[in-house]
Amino acid sequence: QKEVEQNSGPLSVPEGAIASLNCTYSDRGSQSFFWYRQYSGKSPELIMSIYSNGDKEDGRFTAQLNKASQYVSLLIRDSQPSDSATYLCAVTRSNNNDMRFGAGTRLTVKP
Amino acid sequence: SAVISQKPSRDICQRGTSLTIQCQVDSQVTMMFWYRQQPGQSLTLIATANQGSEATYESGFVIDKFPISRPNLTFSTLTVSNMSPEDSSIYLCSVEPGANTGELFFGEGSRLTVL
Numbered sequence: 001q002k003e004v005e006q007n008s009g010p011l012s013v014p015e016g017a018i019a020s021l022n023c024t025y026s027d028r029g030s031q032s033f034f035w036y037r038q039y040s041g042k043s044p045e046l047i048m049s050i051y052s053n054g055d056k057e058d059g060r061f062t063a064q065l066n067k068a069s070q071y072v073s074l075l076i077r078d079s080q081p082s083d084s085a086t087y088l089c090a091v092t093r094s095n096n097n098d099m100r101f102g103a104g105t106r107l108t109v110k111p
Numbered sequence: 112s113a114v115i116s117q118k119p120s121r122d123i124c125q126r127g128t129s130l131t132i133q134c135q136v137d138s139q140v141t142m143m144f145w146y147r148q149q150p151g152q153s154l155t156l157i158a159t160a161n162q163g164s165e166a167t168y169e170s171g172f173v174i175d176k177f178p179i180s181r182p183n184l185t186f187s188t189l190t191v192s193n194m195s196p197e198d199s200s201i202y203l204c205s206v207e208p209g210a211n212t213g214e215l216f217f218g219e220g221s222r223l224t225v226l
Contacts, residue, residue, distance in 0.1 A: 032213035043203055043217040044154070088153060092213045099144075099215060101154040 003027060004091050006102035014110050019076040021105050023089030026070070033065055033072045036088040038104065044088055048074060079109040113138055113208040117218035124225050129192045132221045134204030139184035144215065145177070146203040154203065160187045194225045 005024050013019045021035075032051050036044035050056045050063040050072065062075040072091075076083055089102040114137040124130050134143065142161055146154040158166040158179055166179040180188045191198050204218040 034213065034215075043220045044215075046214055046216065049212070049214055090215075099156070099213065103153040 002102075003093075003100045004089055004102035006087075006089050006105050008103055008105060010106040010108055012108045012110060013079050015079060015081060017079050017109075019079045019083065019107055019109070021074040021076075021087050021089075021107065023072045023074075023102055024070055025072070025089075025091045025100075027091065027093055028067075028070060030067075030070075030091045030093060032092040033063070034090040034099070035061075035063060035072075035074045036090060036101075038086045038088060040085075076107075079107075081109045081111050083107060084109050113140065113206050113216045115204060115206060115216060115218035117204050117221050119221055120219060121222040122224070124194050124223060126195055126225060128194055129190055130194065130223060131188050131190045132202055132204070134187045134189070134218055136185045136206050138208060140206040140208060141184070142207060143181065143187045144205045144207075145179065145187075145189045146205060146217075148201040148203060148220070150200070157189070157202075191223065194223070196225045199223055199225045 003026050035048040037047050038044040048061050048063040050065045053065050056063045060077045064073045086104040086106045088104045090099045092099050116135045118133050144159055145157040148154050156169050157172045158168045160166045160179045160181040162181045162184050176192050178190045201220045201222050203220045205215045
């Protein structure tokens with residue numbers, strides 16, 4: 001079992017729709033959870049972090065965490081073509097600070 | 112946040128040679144991380160570099176192949192030694208400016224192609 005699993009996609013949504021990206025992790029003791037966006041040919045950039053169960057909203061982005069289910073998701077409301085990118089889920093392990101990344105979900109927002 | 116400069120941004124190398132990638136940060140950071148991203152893949156942690164001590168390598172990565180230096184709190188280098196085509200990848204330096212936040216910031220990456 002991979003430490004961090006994501007549906008590789010591609011996920012395609014029309015402009016203005018909600019994009020839902022999902023991630024599961026194997027280490028039950030994981031403490032911190034992150035979503036990174038990576039445009040083609042660019043390095044990842046942090047867009048959301050979440051540390052406790054529930055929802056965290058930042059503009060059009062909402063991260064959701066359920067530690068009991070070992071599940072974290074990212075919702076993008078009112079999706080824009082500029083949101084087209086690969087979204088990487090990342091989790092810090094419980095025994096140290098290094099981060100493990102999922103394989104990423106490629107999102108395409110069609111005008 | 113942090114501004115991270117990596118160089119070279121890209122290079123084409125011959126099999127059997129070595130290349131050193133440099134990473135410069137605009138602020139002092141305790142830990143610097145080196146990741147590899149192979150084509151179409153996600154990021155794999157190579158090693159964690161702390162100033163004043165030897166780097167900590169992840170399973171599958173060894174110091175002889177990927178020697179790392181960390182001479183001060185703003186700079187690190189990663190060398191890819193005795194390269195083969197399988198080493199063709201993007202190598203990324205990253206830092207965690209906020210202590211214990213887990214929030215990483217990345218350099219622009221170094222794209223290596225080994226012929």
